[in-house]
Amino acid sequence: MRRQILLSTTAAAIAGLMLADALPAQAGPRAFVSNERDHTMSVVDMDTLKVIETIKTGRRPRGIIASPDGKLIYLCASDDNRVEVYDAATLKLVKTLRSGPDPELFVLHPSGNPLYIANEDDNMVTVVNVDNNELVVEIPVGVEPEGMGISPDGKYMVNTSETTNMAHVVDTATNEIIENILVDSRPRIAEFSKDGKQLWISAEVGGTVAVVDPATWKIIKKISFKIPGVTDDAIQPVGVRVTKDGSKAFVALGPANRVAVIDAKTLEVEKYLLVGQRVWQLGFTPDEKFLVTTNGNSNDVSIIDVASEKVTKSVTVGRSPWGVVVVP
Amino acid sequence: MSSPSPRFHLPLGGYLVVLAGICWREALRFLNQRGRFLSALVRPLVWLFIFAAGFRSVLGVSIIPPYETYVLYEVYVTPGLVAMIQLFNGLQSSLSMVYDREVGAMRILLVSPYPRWFLLVSKLLAGICVSLLQVYAFLAVAWFWEVELPPIGYIAVLPALLLTGLMLGAMGLLMSSVFRQMENFASVMNFVIFPMFFASSALYPLWRVQESSLVLWWICTLNPFTYAVELIRFALYGQFEPLSALVVAGCAVVFLGASILAYDPSAGVMARRGGPENAR
Numbered sequence: 038m039r040r041q042i043l044l045s046t047t048a049a050a051i052a053g054l055m056l057a058d059a060l061p062a063q064a065g066p067r068a069f070v071s072n073e074r075d076h077t078m079s080v081v082d083m084d085t086l087k088v089i090e091t092i093k094t095g096r097r098p099r100g101i102i103a104s105p106d107g108k109l110i111y112l113c114a115s116d117d118n119r120v121e122v123y124d125a126a127t128l129k130l131v132k133t134l135r136s137g138p139d140p141e142l143f144v145l146h147p148s149g150n151p152l153y154i155a156n157e158d159d160n161m162v163t164v165v166n167v168d169n170n171e172l173v174v175e176i177p178v179g180v181e182p183e184g185m186g187i188s189p190d191g192k193y194m195v196n197t198s199e200t201t202n203m204a205h206v207v208d209t210a211t212n213e214i215i216e217n218i219l220v221d222s223r224p225r226i227a228e229f230s231k232d233g234k235q236l237w238i239s240a241e242v243g244g245t246v247a248v249v250d251p252a253t254w255k256i257i258k259k260i261s262f263k264i265p266g267v268t269d270d271a272i273q274p275v276g277v278r279v280t281k282d283g284s285k286a287f288v289a290l291g292p293a294n295r296v297a298v299i300d301a302k303t304l305e306v307e308k309y310l311l312v313g314q315r316v317w318q319l320g321f322t323p324d325e326k327f328l329v330t331t332n333g334n335s336n337d338v339s340i341i342d343v344a345s346e347k348v349t350k351s352v353t354v355g356r357s358p359w360g361v362v363v364v365p
Numbered sequence: 366m367s368s369p370s371p372r373f374h375l376p377l378g379g380y381l382v383v384l385a386g387i388c389w390r391e392a393l394r395f396l397n398q399r400g401r402f403l404s405a406l407v408r409p410l411v412w413l414f415i416f417a418a419g420f421r422s423v424l425g426v427s428i429i430p431p432y433e434t435y436v437l438y439e440v441y442v443t444p445g446l447v448a449m450i451q452l453f454n455g456l457q458s459s460l461s462m463v464y465d466r467e468v469g470a471m472r473i474l475l476v477s478p479y480p481r482w483f484l485l486v487s488k489l490l491a492g493i494c495v496s497l498l499q500v501y502a503f504l505a506v507a508w509f510w511e512v513e514l515p516p517i518g519y520i521a522v523l524p525a526l527l528l529t530g531l532m533l534g535a536m537g538l539l540m541s542s543v544f545r546q547m548e549n550f551a552s553v554m555n556f557v558i559f560p561m562f563f564a565s566s567a568l569y570p571l572w573r574v575q576e577s578s579l580v581l582w583w584i585c586t587l588n589p590f591t592y593a594v595e596l597i598r599f600a601l602y603g604q605f606e607p608l609s610a611l612v613v614a615g616c617a618v619v620f621l622g623a624s625i626l627a628y629d630p631s632a633g634v635m636a637r638r639g640g641p642e643n644a645r
Contacts, residue, residue, distance in 0.1 A: 265418070294435070311435045339434055347513075351434040 066322050067125070068329045068363045069110050070338055071098035072355025078112060079354035080128065081329075083322055083363060086340060086350050092128055095121055099359045100142040100185075105149050107323070107364035111167075113140040113154070120154065120165070125364050134170050137163035142226075142360075144185040144194065146209065153194050155182040162196050164212060174212045178205045186227030186236065188251060197224035197238060204238050206254060216254040220247045228277040230301065239274040239288060246274050246288055248304055258304045260288075267293050276319040278328060280343065287328055287341070289316040296330055296339075298346050310348050312339035320361035331358040375479060383479050384487045391491035394461065395498075405453060405499040409446035410506060417442050429570055431602040443504075443512050444598035445567025448590065450503060451496045451526065451533050452558060458492035459537030459553075475628075482625045485538060489621070492537075493530035500526060517603040525600035525610075529593040532613050535620035542627035565591040566598075589616040 065084035071094070072079060078098060080090040095114025102111050103125065110123040113136065120134040120143065136143075139158040146153070151173050154163045160180055164173040179198025186195040187209075194207045197220075204227055206216035221243020228237045229251070236249040246260045262272045273291030279301055280286070286299040295309040296316060313332025316339070320329045328341040332351070338358055339351045395402065420438040428434060432441075465471040477484060504512075504519065540553060564584045566574075571591070575582040585591050589612060596609035 266420075311437055313435060348434045351428055 066324075066363050066365050068320065068322075068338065068361055069101055069103075069112075069123075069125070070329075070331060070354045070358045071101045071112060071360045072357060073097055073099055073333070073359040074357040075355035077355045078110075078123070079358070081338065081352055081354065083327065083329075083340075086352055088352065088354060090128055091355065092123070095119060095133075100140065100155075101360035101362050102143065102145060103362045103364045104145065105147065110362065110364070111143065111145070111152065113143060113360075115139050115141060115157070120152065122167075132170070134165055134167060135163070135172060136165065137161055137175065141183050142185045144187045146187060147189060147191045153185055153187070153196075155185050155196055157181055157183060160198070162194075162207070176207055176212055176214070178214070179203050184224060184226040184228075184238070186229050188229050188236075189231055189233045193251065195227040195229075195236060195238075197227050199223045199225065199241075202240070202243075204236075204249070218247075218249060218254055218256070220256070221245045221259070225275045226277050228279060230279045230283050231281045232283055235279070235283070235301070237277045237279060237286060237288075239277050241273045241275055241291065244269060244272050244274065246277065246299075260299060260304055260306065262288075262290060262293075262297055262306060262309075264290075264293055264295055264309050267295070275317045276330070278319045278321055280321075280325055285343070287319055289319050289330055291315055291317060292334075294332075296328075296341060308346060310341060310346065312341070312348055313337045313351055318360045320363050322363045323365045327363075329361045329363060331361050333357045333359060380479065380483060383477065383483065384490065387474075387484070387487040388491040388494060391458075391488075391495060395495050401457070402499065402502075405450060405457075406502055406506070408453065409450055409503050412442065412446055412449075413439055413507060413510060413512070429572070431599045431604045431606075437511075439507075439510060439512050441570070442568060443507055443514075444601055445562075445565070445594050447500050447503065447522075447526075447597050447601075448529060448533075448565075448567060448594045449562055450499045451530050451593070452561065452590065454492060454496035454499060455530065455533035455535075455537035456540070456553060456558060457537075458488070458495075458534055459541035462488075462538065462541035481628055485625055485628060486621070489531060489534040489538060492534045493527060496530050496534075497523075497526055514601050515603055518601040521603045522597060522600040525596045528610065528613050528617065529596060532589065532593060532617035532620060535617055535624055538624040539620050539627060542624060561588060561590040564588050565594055567591075567594045589613065592616075 068081040068083055070079045076094055076096050078092045078094050079088050082089045094112055096116035098112050099115050100113035108125055110125050112121045114121050118138050120136045122131045124131050136154050137156040137159055139156055140154045141157040143152055143154040150167050152165045152167050156163055162176040162178050166173055178196050179201025181199035182196050183199050184197035194209050195204050197204045202222055204218040204220055205214045208215045220238050221240030223242040224238050225241045226239045236251050238247045247256045248258050250257050272293045274288050275291050276289035278287050283301050286301045288297040290297055292315050294314050296312055297309055298307045300307055312330045313335035315334040316330045316332050318331045325343055328343055330339045336356050337351045337353045340349050342349050417439040565588050571585055574585050592609040592612040595606055596613050599606040
């Protein structure tokens with residue numbers, strides 16, 4: 038009898054172990070990083086801070102976002118002219134979506150549908166229904182569209198066009214441009230604060246970040262940066278992220294290898310954090326305890342502890358990491 | 366051993382009295398020389414504030430253990446400056462030995478019935494205690510300069526500092542047996558402190574030195590000061606570096622053994638060089 042119990046317990050334990058082995062690790066939040074030159078996506082376990090999986094993707098993966106529930110990962114495969122959708126749990130390709138030519142960055146409507154895609158080579162924003170892959174509309178915008186932001190209520194979509202130096206505000210009900218905001222040279226990113234009261238637009242060559250009031254679409258302040266020992270032309274703001282409580286904003290400064298921490302109330306720069314080389318995109322963990330930065334020239338991501346405003350670790354991923362999204 | 370074998374029994378408590386006495390004298394000397402404390406603090410701070418500021422954007426390129434991410438040059442150079450404080454302190458203690466010999470205070474010390482090795486080790490420990498004060502004062506100022514180390518590092522570095530302090534102090538002790546006059550200390554600066562400090566991993570990571578010159582890399586690799594710096598660097602991040610610990614401990618034993626031998630009136634260089642015994 039005892040032997041039987043022992044045998045069955047052992048068998049159950051072995052079966053359990055095998056099952057655990059077969060399923061991908063699901064412990065904590067994971068960061069998905071698109072590696073532009075490797076045509077892959079690295080999955081970083083945010084608890085152990087190790088790459089747990091590298092997935093082959095379409096060519097030149099750049100923009101990467103998650104569905105509102107965090108179950109699907111959307112990825113721009115720029116050179117394959119399509120959007121790829123991955124299951125965040127199984128890490129398998131679920132489907133591909135039309136995107137228009139050369140998709141670079143995109144944004145999902147807060148409801149999870151549709152998807153607004155910037156077509157860098159085509160001067161268009163393509164709107165796609167993610168459920169049936171149908172083209173909703175193509176919105177003509179400025180030259181070299183890139184940055185894509187959407188207001189938390191989903192009423193306004195903002196696209197930045199790098200060569201026109203403008204942010205185009207689109208009413209999502211009519212898909213018409215209702216406002217053009219002139220900003221500094223080469224705007225890369227448009228990001229709304231979570232309360233929808235601020236719109237942050239980074240200008241890469243201009244070296245500034247414009248904070249816009251969405252009530253009037255007027256610029257409240259242009260933030261510029263000064264880092265001792267770093268020349269002004271190396272300061273190229275790209276990625277912007279604002280905390281949910283609207284207290285802090287983080288701006289990636291490209292070849293300055295720094296992320297600026299900004300008081301989002303006073304709009305003053307508080308400090309600069311040293312990260313890897315040519316930092317472009319940023320992504321919070323869902324609890325906003327950490328911020329992940331993609332460092333394109335040093336092939337790694339740096340992890341910033343948001344509360345203490347310190348860089349805790351840098352993790353090597355694939356070649357030229359471009360975009361990042363963290364899911365629960 | 367160097368000490369004349371005592372015919373009477375020396376009480377154990379007496380050892381403590383000797384140690385306390387030597388430490389107290391060193392502490393008094395240290396307190397009376399405020400300029401020494403100030404210069405011990407200002408020297409590394411000048412490096413940190415001025416030299417490191419110029420290199421701020423240069424480093425922050427590679428990640429080498431014990432660092433887990435990119436660090437500013439100030440952060441990289443801090444362990445080297447801590448070791449520099451100990452290097453200067455070790456040699457300054459040796460300078461005081463030369464001074465003691467000149468004014469005759471050493472004779473008083475060496476006529477003690479306690480074993481000479483114990484007197485020398487006590488002298489070393491007193492010097493290390495002084496260097497610890499200087500190091501922690503420096504780290505406190507560096508903290509305000511955004512060189513914030515993990516809290517555990519401030520404790521973990523203590524045993525490392527004792528070991529490196531022992532090695533550098535013993536080295537100073539050995540040298541003090543060689544130099545007859547204080548004036549010679551200037552040449553010590555040129556021929557010992559600077560080469561030791563510059564040809565080490567204190568200012569640049571060794572991989573960078575290797576990139577520019579293989580010969581220099583070999584010199585740096587053979588320099589015991591490099592291992593003192595690395596032992597302190599790892600300890601400041603709560604980590605233990607076995608190779609550095611081994612090299613530092615080994616060098617400390619060799620230097621200490623040699624200096625005890627050198628201070629032996631019958632066998633050492635002291636006898637030949639006109640030490641206090643000759644003055645009797």
